[in-house]
Amino acid sequence: MDTEQREQSRIAVESIRRMPLYLRLLRDKFSESEFVTSVAIADALNLNAIVVKKDLAAVASAPGVPNVGFSVKTLRDDIEEFLGYNNTTDAVLVGAGNLGSALLSYGGFANCGLNIAAAFDADERLFGKVVSGKRILPVDKFENLVKRLKIRIGIITVPGAHAQNVCDLMVRAGIKAIWNFAPAHLTVPNGVALKNEDLSVSLAVLSNDLKKITEKNGDA
């Protein structure tokens, strides 16, 4: 591991969360521009310019030129490199219901360097069914296949009541990063990363914002 990598892994989680937003902007809105300033990016995303400047300085391979900014192409490459989008990482998914199928069909993952290599379910009526080119496999085959392919990322899209069992199965199979979409509180051992995609949490934030807006308008 070189110093640069070590610095990158210490970047604050809030900065990491902003990187995909910068990248989308460079790919869409600024795709026709040669240069872009951190102020222009901050304006487009409603962020503080100093925050954006710091974020970009942490990943840019060349410093921004005063009054000119960054080369859009180079900055795009730098962020893609930082986010690991240039190397495809395989993941496995357990739970091929509606949400699992939605993720299997989601076009955006390929752009983020993520490939869902296999999908599993416990419901035998789904075995052999093909979703977006992926055949649904019996969950009995999970451990063996994941170990053989040395897959590190697991996605959980089963009902909440089954999520901890699936999580334990993933840990046994050597999965090191779990992306949980089930509405359940999961426990993982040290050395395994867990990211909860909890819709009730997002909804709580949105509802609170809505409450503030309606109170302000006096129509609460």
Next chain:
Amino acid sequence: MDTEQREQSRIAVESIRRMPLYLRLLRDKFSESEFVTSVAIADALNLNAIVVKKDLAAVASAPGVPNVGFSVKTLRDDIEEFLGYNNTTDAVLVGAGNLGSALLSYGGFANCGLNIAAAFDADERLFGKVVSGKRILPVDKFENLVKRLKIRIGIITVPGAHAQNVCDLMVRAGIKAIWNFAPAHLTVPNGVALKNEDLSVSLAVLSNDLKKITEKNGDA
């Protein structure tokens, strides 16, 4: 608006994000207990006990009793009240593909006081199709129906390229809170809340955690 409501809307967004986690714990792990301490909750969620104590103090209708804690039932009621789970709020959804169908079928929203009252799509092959008891309606009918029913929450599950158009349509129809699942940067006017459910952002955080773990294990 009374003082209590005003205080609630000022609670930091990070506290709000933790409330659904506390509630899930009270409903599941502590559902059989009569009392629970903030320390026990903090332990179960791997959080700092002082943070949990402050969060609970902000929403609890009665203070915790030293060495005893909070009544599980009362605390649960208080958090449900705070999160607005006792009043059902109607929402509308645009984009009835896989992800839209997954959200229509998602059992968890009813527990959070959210009801997706209607779903729309622009694809006429989907018109009349019923997903989880909801008939898919043509998007032409959106503005009229949303205004008539005075719906305030809109969920966007269309492809990224169409998301801003749908967002503008929602704003015109009087929607005040937009929950965006499309991979697109949306612009909303002042007075409209926007929550992006951006999978590439979550993936960036998870990938970074995985990188740290594999570097630590020396198998990068």
